[in-house]
Amino acid sequence: MANMAKIEDKLAILPALPGCYLMKNKEGDIIYVGKAKKLKNRVRQYFVGAHDFKTTRLVSNIDDFEYIVCGSEKEALLLEINLIKKHTPPYNIMFMDDKSYPYLKLSKEKAPILRVVRNTKDKKAEYFGPFPDSSAAWETMKLLNQLYPLRKCKRLPKKECLYYHMGQCLAPCVKDIDESVYTQMALGIRKFLNGDVKEIVSNLYAEMQKASEEMQFEKAKEKLDLIHSIEHVTAKQQIDFKDRKDRDVFGYYVDKGYISIQGFFLRGGKMLERTLSITPLYEDAMDAFVSFILQYYEANPLPSEILIPKEYDITHLQEILNAKIIQPLRGDKLKLVEMVLVNAKNAHQQKFELVERKDHRKEEAMKQLSALLKKEIHRIELFDNSHISGAFNVSGMVVFVDGEPSKKDYRTYRLKEYVSDLDSMKEVVYRRYFRLLKERGRFPDLLIVDGGYLQIEAAKEILDALDVDITLCGLVKDDNHHTANLMDRNGNILPVERESSLFFLLTQMQDEVHRFAISFHRKLRGKAMTKSILDEVEGIGEVRKKEIWKQFKSLKRLKEASVEEIAEVIPLKVAEDLYQILHAEQN
Structure with a gap:
């Protein structure tokens, strides 16, 4: 904290009111957002007394702070969620879902359509799920589209399509379909997805018998296949709860400065399980948990019930989500809550050492890099160019902040007609840093180019022309095109031990920038090929x-x-x- 005098002046005038505070580093970046019942007390706690290692690391990076007074603690919590979403501070717990489950989406148009989706933000639709995997969702959608002649075309054509002639659509494009028909279909779909299939199966059996009696054996076989499909799909959806309600169950476990948040999700009879988060803790555990759950439901639909352990304070969750939240005291629901807590603890114990080791290695790598370059390094930008025989000439730039990829700062560039690798490097470096100069943007502490001295010379020529003072290095590769060492802007080798944390970080960064550039290159090629065929x-x-x-x-x-x-x-x-x-x- 190089700015302690200014911080102490601000601490002296903090109000004893609810609000949010934003911690900043010396570059002015927001690194942490918090909320407080009393700003004066909460913010002061960061700068007095002893802290654990994690909080000490956060505080050491604070150079300044701002605060916003709110009318209530609830308002402060809502503002905190929005500020976290806007600024994505590196020290905050954020809902970063690594697996997006598929849902079935039934649109609420005059002629509704059923789709498999992973985004549930359209409020003018009804969602069913999540399903355990995409194959289960597609299988169910295909079956429902056979059972119910819903519209299939995304946009209504001017005449009947193939689905109408197959009996799988009512042709709302040319026929006036009574609204009640689709209302009944939607009701049938809801019943099916809630596991109530007796009536559907009974009707199909009756239709199969009739078709068989009329010697329409092909039609009878179709009905039998549908019955078998229903049995196959619903066999995956057996649960112990007779009411078949959608339920989410959440709990957390805290140990050694980390928090693990666990969730169970019961949908259509299928229980899904996943560890949602294991991350360092810089605030009260309950505050972190509430913030995380609110962020989760900004990206996912609310179920019929949310189950939370009885010890938790759910006041703000209840008020903000406007959902039915239950803290069970007995029975099967209590068993579910106890199970989620046990799983949170087990997941924490299984993953803690791995996460802590990763954090330690990242910190160690940044220390080694700073020592090697004899300056404090936090923000690193890397470039890699890609082309095929000069065609689709592109470049990708990735950004790492304190050893972690900052994907919101990644950039792609379509370059001019290919002349040489060095010309491509000059163009992308010029475009990047001329723009930062023009917009007074944030410059990196270190620029790494993927290549040896010639690439460094090309980048140095542009940086000097722009009069931009950035530490510049190149990634020197061995004969197998793998990362070997760093080279400074004068061509001197900066040896990096192969077993060091820094070596692993450099390898990760090289792989990431190469992956990013190649992905953009392939995307452009794919679009061009599709366009030419179309x-x-x-x-x-x-x-x-x-x-x-x-x-x-x-x-x-x-x-x-x-x-x-x-x-x-x-x-x-x-x-x-x-x-x-x-x-x-x-x-």
């Missing part, structure tokens, strides 16, 4: 190109699609022409 099809203009690209994402997925799937986006005749061209091109 240009050959009569009836596909710019609007339909965008719709096709939005739906299928890549040429590979477009080639794997059937005519019927393509016809969901464009008219059937055009879809057939595209399918033929795609597979002629493939062969």
Whole structure:
């Protein structure tokens, strides 16, 4: 804390009111956001007395702070969530879900449509799930679309499509369908996804018997296949709760300065489990838990019930979420809560050493790098260029802050026509730092180029021309193109021990910048290939190109699609022409 005198002056005038505080480092970046019932007391605690290692590290990086007074503690909590979302401070606990579960989305249009999605932010729709994996979601959607003739086309065509002739759509594009018909379908879908399939199976058996009696054996076989499909799908959805409500269960465990947050999710009879978070703790554990859960439900729909241990203070959760939160005292629900707490503790004990080792290695690597370069290093930018025989000439830039990738700061560049690797390096360095000069942006402490002395010389030429003082290094590779050492701007080798934390960090950074540049390069190539193929099809203009690209994402997925799937986006005749061209091109 190089600015303690200014901090003490601010501490003296802090109000004893609820609000949020924002801790900043010497570059002015917000590194931590907190809330307080009384700002005066809470903020002062950071700068007096002894702390554990984690909090000491946070405090050592604080150079200044700001605060915002709120009308109540509840208002402060809501503001804290928004500030965390806006600034993504590195020391805050944030909901960073590493696995997005699929949902079924039933739109609330006049002619509704059923889709598999992973984003549940559209409030004008009804969601069912999450499903344990995408195959279960797609299998269920396919079955429901066979049972209920919902609209399949994303945009209504001008005439009946193939699904109408297959009996899987009512053709709302050309027919006036009574609203009650779709209302009944939606009701049937809800019952099915809640496990109530007796009536559906009974009706299918009756239809199968009738078709068999009328010697329509193919139709009877279709009904039998549907019955078997229903049994297969619902067999995965057995639970002990007879009411079959959607429930989420949360708990946490704290030890050695870390918190593990665990969640169970019961949907349609299937219980999903995952460890949501294990992260350093810089605040009261209950505050961290509440903040995390509120962030979770900003990205996921609320269930019928949320189960929380009886010891937790759920006042703010209840007020803000406006959800049914239960703290069970007995029975199966209490067993679920106890189970989630046991799992939080087990997950913590299993992963703690790994997480702590990773944190220690990251800190050690940054110390070694700072010692090697004889200056404090926090923010690092790396560039890597990619092209194929000069085509699709691009560059990717990744940013690491205190040893962690800062993906919100990553950038991609489409470069001019390829001349040489050195010209590409000069162009991207010029564009990056000329813009930072122009916008008075944040410069890195270190720029690393992926290459030896010639690449360093190219970057140095641009930095000198712009009069930008940035420490510059290159990643020197061995004969196998693996990271070996660092080279400074004068061509001197800065040896890095292969077993050191710094060596592993440099290897990680090299792999990440290469991955990022190559991914962008492949994306551009895929788009170009798709565009050239689509240009050959009569009836596909710019609007339909965008719709096709939005739906299928890549040429590979477009080639794997059937005519019927393509016809969901464009008219059937055009879809057939595209399918033929795609597979002629493939062969």
